Amino acid sequence: MFEHDASLERVFSFSRLDVNSPLSTVSHHRFELEGQQWPTAEHYYQSKKFVKSVDLQEIADAASGEEAYKLGNRWWKFGKAKDWKQKRRVMMTRALYTKVQVHETVKQALLDTGDERIVETSLYDPYWGIGRDQRGENMMGQIWMDIRAKIRAKGKVYPSS
Template identity: 40%
Template structure:
């Protein structure tokens, strides 16, 4: 399945709640004046300007449910979402790592390795079945890892 990737790469699945680097992991954090149960909750809720929809997504019992609610409301997604979605994913992931030292340590422990999001069907966030996907989530994690290192090096 992932035959063309770097054999030393770190493989991550956004949808694996047991993986601390996943957007579905239940590592709560505060951002934009609200408590968020997971990165996925924050990311999905940020698609909407309507506070009622944002609250519905934020209060979903599981990250997959939050994503499902957002899909049902796709006609109400903010117009500038495509321009901002990576920013929101990065902010949430960075905040999760700053809130949970164990998650930050896990990410930093990946060293300089390539991080690959392994979704077979997601060619934007993941590498896709044929590894030709954009792997944006892997790049988000790499950028957050670099920021965490920079922050740790500050006096």
């Protein structure tokens, strides 16, 4: 059937929905983007899915990143931006890159991953995470690794060996 991917045993792994992880989208790291304050990266990302201002505002006002996630996934077919699948990686990258620029603790947590592969451990989301069969796209991990490379190139910061 499927072989176990042994390379996933030596990675930095985290959950997108772990409020205690600085690399999570629901951690409490406020930032400003597009002229608005966002409590979490998840608030920004989920609000960008929709075109109606009432939906956008409800998500922006959510009490937590977890609540923003739930609200953003509640109306799957109603009021969603038509080209969302093409824009979702860009929107998440904007949110996470801005978060890193504003919060030194997040930047340091990212740089502390060294050269390790970063993996989002969701078993149920094969786009953002690795998925149940470990063959997911791991887009969240890829975005973080891209941001890490950009920070290093910009500041000439390399992991210590």
